Each structure stands twice: as structure tokens, then as C-alpha cells.
Amino acid sequence: MMKLKSPPVNSLSLELLTEFAISLEKLENNRACRGVIITSSVPKIFSSGLDITEMCGKSMEHYTEFWRAVQEIWLRVYSSSMVTVAAVNGSSPAGGCLIALSCDYRIMAENPKFSIGLNEAQLGIVAPFWFKDTFVNVVGHRIAERSLQLGSLHSAPEAHKLGLVDELVPEEKLMEKAAAVMAQWLALPDHARQLTKTMMRKPVVDRLVAHREEDIKNFVTFISKESIQKSLRMYMEMLKKRKS
Ligand SMILES: CCCCCCCCCCCC/C=C/CC(=O)SCCNC(=O)CCNC(=O)[C@H](O)C(C)(C)COP(=O)(O)OP(=O)(O)OC[C@H]1O[C@@H](n2cnc3c(N)ncnc32)[C@H](O)[C@@H]1OP(=O)(O)O
Numbered sequence: 001m002m003k004l005k006s007p008p009v010n011s012l013s014l015e016l017l018t019e020f021a022i023s024l025e026k027l028e029n030n031r032a033c034r035g036v037i038i039t040s041s042v043p044k045i046f047s048s049g050l051d052i053t054e055m056c057g058k059s060m061e062h063y064t065e066f067w068r069a070v071q072e073i074w075l076r077v078y079s080s081s082m083v084t085v086a087a088v089n090g091s092s093p094a095g096g097c098l099i100a101l102s103c104d105y106r107i108m109a110e111n112p113k114f115s116i117g118l119n120e121a122q123l124g125i126v127a128p129f130w131f132k133d134t135f136v137n138v139v140g141h142r143i144a145e146r147s148l149q150l151g152s153l154h155s156a157p158e159a160h161k162l163g164l165v166d167e168l169v170p171e172e173k174l175m176e177k178a179a180a181v182m183a184q185w186l187a188l189p190d191h192a193r194q195l196t197k198t199m200m201r202k203p204v205v206d207r208l209v210a211h212r213e214e215d216i217k218n219f220v221t222f223i224s225k226e227s228i229q230k231s232l233r234m235y236m237e238m239l240k241k242r243k244s
Pocket residue numbers: 008009011012045047048049050051052053091093094095096119120123125126127128218219222223236239240243
């Protein structure tokens with residue numbers, strides 16, 4: 001089991017992304033480890049997505065390093081040879097949603113206050129093509145198109161209806177259910193399951209691998225624009241105001 005633990009909201013900072021990548025690599029290299037459940041130890045939050053402060057007021061070099069780390073996590077989770085189950089025990093916007101979408105199976109606590117989705121458009125930013133591809137591969141083109149354009153955050157029941165999460169369970173049963181799903185997936189021979197997963201996911205993975213540097217360049221150019229910086233600052237202010 002891998003528990004995200006970066007209070008208050010598990011935002012994906014460069015530091016957390018780096019630790020996450022190292023932990024995944026260790027598990028991946030451990031032949032005895034065939035599956036991992038990804039969850040959060042922060043109450044009510046799975047992950048608040050990418051740490052917005054990493055994308056605000058920093059240098060081009062920093063944006064480059066940060067985006068490479070984001071790509072790395074996605075590549076590692078999406079193409080993991082292990083069975084990956086997301087036990088979504090709280091809200092999961094944007095980058096948090098991407099982590100869940102990159103797993104093989106998603107179980108969410110059936111709390112209508114918890115929401116999940118790729119809400120980038122609400123921040124005035126654009127989900128990159130590999131976020132979009134991952135989303136399309138889970139929910140289909142039409143649902144992904146509407147949800148991405150509107151930057152929708154879906155309540156847990158809505159997310160289940162759309163197929164964004166595979167199952168809803170009472171909060172107290174989440175880990176038990178995740179373990180049961182893991183056992184079901186591990187009952188299959190690894191090689192057949194792994195080859196099937198590769199067959200399904202390889203085109204999307206290859207697309208980023210082939211355009212990785214170009215994708216970094218696009219991100220750095222986009223995020224450095226004053227208009228985008230302004231949108232992000234306003235969004236952070238809105239989060240703080242909402243609180244007070
Ligand atoms: C053709 C052109 C193509 C160009 C392509 C270029 C490609 C460009 C691509 C760019 C894409 C970049 C992708 C980004 C993906 C992301 O993940 S962006 C992050 C999106 N996240 C959110 O919108 C979540 C925002 N947070 C919330 O909604 C809430 O905080 C919460 C529901 C998660 C939790 O709510 P609550 O429990 O009430 O806590 P809060 O009081 O709101 O928050 C506590 C504390 O944390 C700060 N915070 C929250 N989220 C983040 C975050 N993601 N990053 C940094 N900080 C965050 C929040 O401000 C509070 O701080 P203070 O205590 O007030 O200091």
C-alpha cells in the first residue's frame with residue numbers, strides 16, 4: 001500500500017512527486033511485490049492535484065524540473081507492471097484525479113461531498129494531451145470532452161455514473177474492498193495481465209515518450225505567460241477567500 005501523506009491537502013509538490021517516484025521504483029523492482037493500493041492518509045482528501053505554488057512565480061528551470069517530475073509519475077503509474085488500485089478516500093481534483101485514472105481500478109468512498117475530475121479549465125489552464133488521453137481511455141470521448149471543456153468536478157455518485165470510478169463503497173469499507181479487488185486481479189497469471197495492459201496503454205505512453213521534451217517546452221512556455229500566471233494567482237486567492 002502507498003499512502004500519500006503531505007498535509008493539509010496532499011498537493012503534488014516537486015518533493016512529493018520525487019518521493020512518490022522513488023517509492024514506486026522500489027516496489028517495481030521488488031519481484032515479490034505484484035500490486036499496490038494507492039490511497040491517502042489525509043482525511044477527506046485523496047490529493048488536491050499539482051501544487052499550484054510550484055507553477056507560480058518560479059524560474060523556467062524550476063518549471064522544467066517540475067514538469068519532468070509530473071511526467072515521470074504518470075509514466076510510472078500508467079505503465080506499471082504491478083496491479084494498481086486507487087482507493088479514493090477523499091476529493092481528488094486535477095493531478096489527483098490523473099493519478100486515480102492512471103491506476104487499473106478505482107474505488108471511491110461514497111461520500112457525496114467528495115469530488116473528482118480534471119478541472120484544469122476552471123483554473124484557466126489546459127489539461128495536456130496525455131491527461132486527456134488517460135481520461136478518454138477511462139470514460140470515452142464524449143464524456144471526457146464535455147467534462148474537460150467545463151472543467152467539471154464530479155461528486156462521487158456522479159463520477160460512478162460516468163464510469164470515472166469503477167465502484168463506490170461506504171468509507172469504512174474502502175480498504176477492505178480495495179484488498180478484495182487486488183486479490184481478484186492478482187489471481188491471474190502476471191505475464192498475461194501485464195502484456196494485456198501494455199497492449200492497451202502503450203500507444204498513449206509512447207506518444208508522451210516520443211514528445212517528452214516538446215511537452216516540457218510547451219508547458220514552460222504556457223505556464224510562464226503573464227496571463228496564465230495571473231489566472232493561477234487569482235485561483236489561489238479564491239481558495240484562500242473561500243476559506244475565510
Ligand atoms: C495548444 C496549447 C496547448 C498548451 C499546452 C500546454 C500544457 C500546459 C499544461 C498546464 C497543465 C497544468 C496542470 C495542472 C493540473 C493540476 O493539478 S492544477 C491543481 C488543481 N487543483 C485544484 O484545483 C484544487 C484546489 N483545492 C481545492 O479545491 C481544495 O483545497 C480542496 C477541495 C482540495 C480541499 O479543500 P479544504 O479541505 O477546504 O482545504 P483548503 O482550505 O481549500 O486548502 C488548504 C490549504 O491548501 C492550499 N491548497 C489547496 N489546493 C492546493 C494546490 N493544488 N496547490 C497548492 N496549494 C493548495 C489552500 O490554498 C490552503 O492554503 P492556506 O491554508 O490558505 O495557506
